[in-house]
Amino acid sequence: MTKALSVADKLEILADAAKYDASCASSGGERRNSRSSGGIGSSTGNGICHSYTPDGRCVSLLKILLTNACFYECAYCINRRSSNVRRARFTVREVVDLTLEFYKRNYIEGLFLSSGIIRSPDYTMEELVRVARTLRTEHAFRGYIHLKSIPEASPDLIREAGLYADRLSINIELPTEESLRRFAPEKRTATIHATMRDLSVKIAGAKTDGRGPRFSPAGQSTQLIVGADSSSDSTVLATASGLYGTYRLKRIYYSAFSPIPEASTLLPARPAPLVRENRLYQADWLMRFYGFSAAEILFGCTDGMLDPELDPKLAWALRNRDRFPVDVNAAERESLLRVPGLGVRSVDRVLSARLHCRLRLDDIRRLAGSFRRLLPFIVTADHHPARLLDRSALRSVVAPRVRQPTLFG
Amino acid sequence: MYSIIIDPPDDLGAFRSAARRLLAARIDPADVTWTDCPDAALFQDVPPDAERIAAVPRAFVELAQAVACHRDESRWALLYQLLWRLVAGERTLMDQPSDTLVHRLQRMAASVRRDRHRMTAFVRFRIVEAEDGPCSVAWYEPQHRILRRVTPFFIDRFASLRFAVLTPDLSVHWDRRAVRYAPGLSRSAAPPADxxxxxxxxxxxxxxxxxxxxxxxxxxxxxxxxxxxxxxxxxxxxxxxxxxxxxxxxxxxxxx
Incomplete structure (x- = not known):
């Protein structure tokens, strides 16, 4: 660096460098406040989005890197060592002050801190931990802290990170080991998995033993880049389903590969369509809250890809017409959850309301969010669909009227 | 015909007291008008003094706490209608979200909840240097009358700071020990950017x-x-x- 950068300049560079990480959640933490701590900060357990950027993404945390200098050469990353991007580095004090000043003004719920790898994994992790330790111990900061855990860092540092952080994350980056080797030569799938396993054991341990030391009470999450390699949705969802099952992750973030300045020639020429990311999130939701397996969601899909034009729940219903229509006055919760247009909360309202009366269409109109698309799939006291329409006719009734945005649409 | 004035307009306690007297006298919801405005009363009748302490479900109390903040002028009339039906024997009414009245009130409560959540997100403090030290001041315009309900959130979060939240209906001041409410202020009272x-x-x-x-x-x-x-x-x-x-x-x- 030829000329010293101001803190504001660094903020711009290091926020720009951190923005490709999709996670910004501030939920799932402990309930706490500052009424007797002398410091600032609280958490209700529910996240708060303090703003939204013009890409529609939530701004909940101050999301920055400690430094964007890095000696790794990950092709998809703007900060890889061969990139010509401007480099900057915050001091621990600068990050602490920025977090507190932003927090006091109610701009943010807390800090999401990550870093390029400098000197060594342990050195980098130690710097991240120092920021969290200073916030928690010197300033009695009770806001949310999300730290990136560096895969190769020593167990003691990870233990201390978990003591201060609400959430830890480590990015799996790509859906297959082969792709990771190709695009991120310094990273190893085995090391990433070992770290996730270690985190999951520590998180579960701290939960079971309430009197032991705190460890990342809001769990761990990860991010997977979609469309940088040739992996299909079926590979992505199989990987995701394995990660949820094995390491009990709180969230997996799917990030459609998008062009970066100073891109590597290894990367595809075109960005991945955002609709692909959207469908993967919908499928992820179905696996976590609606009792679907990855195999059910993907069964019958062409080349292992989700249908970009239909949400995966509707697509599943169309492939499984023999399971419809569902009688809202009699069906089990599991069957109701599979009705396109009925969300978890609508299902709970239906179950509560039907204890007291036979539900009619007007009742369903009040209980469910999206009424029109439900009609072909349900039976009520005063409604029975003649037969489930064929796909093309059905589409005109239930198909989304909004075109999905593409990056260059 | 009875006319009940609830002032200030989010005073759930005043509603509760009036509703108890009305219920004790078995006054049908159709015979009551509710208003915020002390001058607007067309009917001077006041209900009798006796109060009937009716047991109401916890879910009604929670619903009423939210609906009380809503700006819809029919809020008290709707709550009294619901109360009337609850004490008249429809004991499970709160568990019937498909009932037209319950549905309408739950939507009003949801609108208030969303507004409260938005306020915790979108209030922006600016730090003002005063004689006795810095104070965080925000001007904000909520959709409903939610300031009293949201204030505990800001105290939980900023207990060690002095702050003020100014809204068109009402303002709140926290001096690190106690809460004080003051009249509302217009946007021109917003502090300058820091x-x-x-x-x-x-x-x-x-x-x-x-x-x-x-x-x-x-x-x-x-x-x-x-x-x-x-x-x-x-x-x-x-x-x-x-x-x-x-x-x-x-x-x-x-x-x-």
Whole structure:
């Protein structure tokens, strides 16, 4: 660096460098406040989005890197060592002050801190931990802290990170080991998995033993880049389903590969369509809250890809017409959850309301969010669909009227 | 015909007391009008003094706490109708979200809940140097009369700071020990921007990825009417209009 950068300049560079990480959640933490701590900060357990950027993404945390200098050469990353991007580095004090000043003004719920790898994994992790330790111990900061855990860092540092952080994350980056080797030569799938396993054991341990030391009470999450390699949705969802099952992750973030300045020639020429990311999130939701397996969601899909034009729940219903229509006055919760247009909360309202009366269409109109698309799939006291329409006719009734945005649409 | 004045307009205690007297006298909801405005009473009749302590479900109390903040003028009449039916024997009514009245009141409560959540998100403090030290001051315009309900959130969070939240209906002041409410203030009472606000705006611009620009999604999450008092929202128009050329630039620069 030829000329010293101001803190504001660094903020711009290091926020720009951190923005490709999709996670910004501030939920799932402990309930706490500052009424007797002398410091600032609280958490209700529910996240708060303090703003939204013009890409529609939530701004909940101050999301920055400690430094964007890095000696790794990950092709998809703007900060890889061969990139010509401007480099900057915050001091621990600068990050602490920025977090507190932003927090006091109610701009943010807390800090999401990550870093390029400098000197060594342990050195980098130690710097991240120092920021969290200073916030928690010197300033009695009770806001949310999300730290990136560096895969190769020593167990003691990870233990201390978990003591201060609400959430830890480590990015799996790509859906297959082969792709990771190709695009991120310094990273190893085995090391990433070992770290996730270690985190999951520590998180579960701290939960079971309430009197032991705190460890990342809001769990761990990860991010997977979609469309940088040739992996299909079926590979992505199989990987995701394995990660949820094995390491009990709180969230997996799917990030459609998008062009970066100073891109590597290894990367595809075109960005991945955002609709692909959207469908993967919908499928992820179905696996976590609606009792679907990855195999059910993907069964019958062409080349292992989700249908970009239909949400995966509707697509599943169309492939499984023999399971419809569902009688809202009699069906089990599991069957109701599979009705396109009925969300978890609508299902709970239906179950509560039907204890007291036979539900009619007007009742369903009040209980469910999206009424029109439900009609072909349900039976009520005063409604029975003649037969489930064929796909093309059905589409005109239930198909989304909004075109999905593409990056260059 | 009875006319009940509830003043201040979010005073659930006043409603409760009036409703108990009305219930004791078995006065049908159709024979009661409710108003916030002390001068508006057309019927001077006051209900008798006896109060009937009716056991109401916990769910009704929670619903009423939220609905009391709603600006809809029919809020007290609707709550009294629900109360009337609950004590008249429809004991499970609160568990019937498909009932027209319950549904309507639950939607009003949901609107208040959303407004409270938005207020915890979108209040922006500016730090003002006063004689007795710094004070965080925010001006905010909530959709409903929610300030009293949201104040504990800000105390939980900023107990060690002095702060004030000013709204058109009511203001609240916290001096690190006690809460004091004061009359409402107009937007012109908003404090001027402080130095950190410019850093926040720069952060907001830097964390935006132009390759993902999506004005519709932004509008659905943060509709225009809520952006008026957000300092960072000034940048939205430029960020969106330059997003295309910034993205094309990135693709054009790819060495291939």
């Amino acid at each position: 130095d950190v606000e410019d850093w926040w705006k720069r952060y907001y611009c830097a964390t935006f990825n132009p390759a993902r620009a999506n004005a519709k999604l932004l509008d659905s999450h943060m509709p225009k009417r809520f952006r008026r008092d957000l300092p960072e929202a000034d940048s939205i128009r430029d960020l969106l209009s330059n997003a295309g050329s910034r993205t094309d630039g990135m693709i054009g620069r790819q060495p291939r």
